[in-house]
Amino acid sequence: xxxxxxxxxxxVKEFGGLRAVxxxxxxxxxxxxxxxxxxxxxxxxxxxxLLTGQLKPTAGTIHFKGVDVARLQPHEIARAxxxxxxxxxxxxxxxxxxxxxxxxxxxxxxxAGAGAIVDRVLAEIGLVERRxxxxxxxxxxxRQWVEIGMVLTSDPDLVLLDEPTAGMTHAEAxxxxxxxxxxxxxxxxxxxxHDMDFVRNIAGYVTVLHRGAVLAEGxxxxxxxxxxxxxxxxxxxxxARS
Amino acid sequence: xxxxAPWAVAVxxxxxxxxxxxxxxxxxxxxxxxxSLLALSLDLIWGFGGILSFxxxxxxxxxxxxxxxxxxxxGSTALALTAGVAGAAGLAALLGYFTFYGRVGSMYxxxxxxxxxxxxxxxxxxxxxxxxxxxxxxxxxxNGMTDIPSLALEVPxxxxxxxxxxxxxxxxxxxxxxxxxxxxxxxxxxFGRVLAAIREDELRTELLGYDPRWRKxxxxxxxxxxxxxxxxxxxxxxxxxxxxVFSMFQSALVVIWVMVGGRGTLYGAVVGTLVxxxxxxxxxxxxxxxxTVALGAVLVVIVLLFPRGLLPAxxxxxxxxxxxxxxxxxxxx
Numbered sequence: 001x002x003x004x005x006x007x008x009x010x011x012v013k014e015f016g017g018l019r020a021v022x023x024x025x026x027x028x029x030x031x032x033x034x035x036x037x038x039x040x041x042x043x044x045x046x047x048x049x050l051l052t053g054q055l056k057p058t059a060g061t062i063h064f065k066g067v068d069v070a071r072l073q074p075h076e077i078a079r080a081x082x083x084x085x086x087x088x089x090x091x092x093x094x095x096x097x098x099x100x101x102x103x104x105x106x107x108x109x110x111x112a113g114a115g116a117i118v119d120r121v122l123a124e125i126g127l128v129e130r131r132x133x134x135x136x137x138x139x140x141x142x143r144q145w146v147e148i149g150m151v152l153t154s155d156p157d158l159v160l161l162d163e164p165t166a167g168m169t170h171a172e173a174x175x176x177x178x179x180x181x182x183x184x185x186x187x188x189x190x191x192x193x194h195d196m197d198f199v200r201n202i203a204g205y206v207t208v209l210h211r212g213a214v215l216a217e218g219x220x221x222x223x224x225x226x227x228x229x230x231x232x233x234x235x236x237x238x239x240a241r242s
Numbered sequence: 243x244x245x246x247a248p249w250a251v252a253v254x255x256x257x258x259x260x261x262x263x264x265x266x267x268x269x270x271x272x273x274x275x276x277x278s279l280l281a282l283s284l285d286l287i288w289g290f291g292g293i294l295s296f297x298x299x300x301x302x303x304x305x306x307x308x309x310x311x312x313x314x315x316x317g318s319t320a321l322a323l324t325a326g327v328a329g330a331a332g333l334a335a336l337l338g339y340f341t342f343y344g345r346v347g348s349m350y351x352x353x354x355x356x357x358x359x360x361x362x363x364x365x366x367x368x369x370x371x372x373x374x375x376x377x378x379x380x381x382x383x384x385n386g387m388t389d390i391p392s393l394a395l396e397v398p399x400x401x402x403x404x405x406x407x408x409x410x411x412x413x414x415x416x417x418x419x420x421x422x423x424x425x426x427x428x429x430x431x432x433f434g435r436v437l438a439a440i441r442e443d444e445l446r447t448e449l450l451g452y453d454p455r456w457r458k459x460x461x462x463x464x465x466x467x468x469x470x471x472x473x474x475x476x477x478x479x480x481x482x483x484x485x486x487v488f489s490m491f492q493s494a495l496v497v498i499w500v501m502v503g504g505r506g507t508l509y510g511a512v513v514g515t516l517v518x519x520x521x522x523x524x525x526x527x528x529x530x531x532x533x534t535v536a537l538g539a540v541l542v543v544i545v546l547l548f549p550r551g552l553l554p555a556x557x558x559x560x561x562x563x564x565x566x567x568x569x570x571x572x573x574x575x
Binding site: 075092093095106108 | 436446448451
């Protein structure tokens with residue numbers, strides 16, 4: 001049990017009468033690369049918001065490294081070591097690229113250590129020459145890289161990536177897949193992704209969400225062979241109707 | 243080296259002005275510098291924290307009344323000034339605690355601070371009866387608090403030396419430059435850079451592990467303290483406080499000073515205050531029939547022509563003339 005890094009039990013989130021997350025159980029081992037897929041409204045984004053403290057669960061627990069973080073403040077959860085990259089790149093448009101990375105590095109590495117980390121990560125994401133540009137002046141793809149860079153500099157134990165390849169070209173998506181595997185060497189990862197090629201490419205273990213609960217878990221091949229999953233994705237009615 | 247040049251110029255100018263200006267102008271410029279401190283307090287929380295406060299007039303007023311109460315009772319203006327700063331910073335901290343920790347939205351925050359100011363206006367207005375007094379100090383309702391002691395130089399073992407207009411001008415000018423320098427250091431520090439990040443995107447900053455609540459609270463308390471310092475100096479300058487400092491007009495005026503000068507620049511707050519106040523004076527003496535209408539028109543024109551304020555506009559023009567584009571800041575503006 002020691003290598004379980006994240007465990008959610010009986011997680012429920014209600015919005016009014018709607019149950020966005022419904023008795024969800026979810027276990028993640030240290031060093032895992034987990035892909036979360038599911039149709040729109042399956043509860044993927046709500047799950048990420050619960051894991052980062054942006055939402056408080058209606059019921060249930062989330063144990064991260066043995067501590068229940070379900071009702072902590074967002075900054076406390078971030079400090080415990082959970083980092084997130086949003087679907088639409090969420091960077092500081094009014095600040096320089098280097099400042100964006102400095103802010104994410106400062107907390108983990110201190111004021112003294114942050115400068116060196118920023119230089120190293122700028123090189124890793126290929127934005128050395130744009131370090132003094134406003135992040136808001138970069139292309140969509142480069143802003144994605146800035147935010148991935150922010151995840152790298154903050155060096156979390158668990159990284160949540162919400163559709164990291166959204167809006168990227170094929171070449172950029174391939175580069176992202178490499179980087180995801182690179183991050184995975186240092187951290188446990190959960191990736192929400194719609195791009196099935198990408199999911200196959202990074203070869204993670206897959207969790208399928210449907211109506212706020214786990215429908216199936218397995219390798220990509222197992223998931224592809226699963227009739228229920230296929231029906232949901234293709235919008236068919238369940239076959240076994242009594 | 244170049245970073246020190248503007249400061250050296252400012253010190254020389256402040257030092258030289260009493261030799262050039264009349265006594266009346268010096269007294270007037272002193273109060274404009276006090277107002278500049280008040281504008282500076284707003285720019286710190288609004289320009290750098292991204293939080294619009296209509297409550298700076300309230301902290302200014304509380305600072306003034308605290309100065310009056312302690313000054314009248316103790317006779318020590320140093321103690322009174324300290325009380326002014328502490329009282330205003332305390333009120334700001336209290337207000338900030340409930341709003342920031344209660345996660346009140348920025349719009350509601352602006353409304354709440356304005357409401358607190360107007361409540362103080364009402365409450366202080368009802369204190370005309372002699373029984374509303376703190377020790378020797380009568381609050382005085384709408385008639386105001388009178389006989390507030392002037393600022394004095396206090397050397398232990400000697401009688402306090404009341405400051406004449408020119409020394410007072412130097413004291414206020416020195417304090418303005420000092421606060422300007424300290425706020426500059428604050429916004430460029432590690433704390434200030436995280437504050438700018440909170441202004442740009444609060445949730446993002448939280449998810450990087452920074453607690454925005456206490457940072458906003460500390461900034462707001464400092465801002466309140468600076469406004470309280472201005473209020474205390476104002477009470478000592480005029481020997482008088484009345485509830486008009488808590489009025490809607492006064493609250494809006496602080497915001498106008500910062501808007502005209504250029505939000506998020508610190509110096510701009512000083513420039514904006516001086517420009518608006520000299521303009522008000524000029525229009526008042528130039529026998530323009532509708533002073534406030536003329537002033538309003540001028541302000542509308544300034545805001546339309548220079549939406550980012552006078553100082554950034556001048557800075558941009560100079561950069562274009564020199565042919566050097568503005569660099570993206572390595573740290574926050």
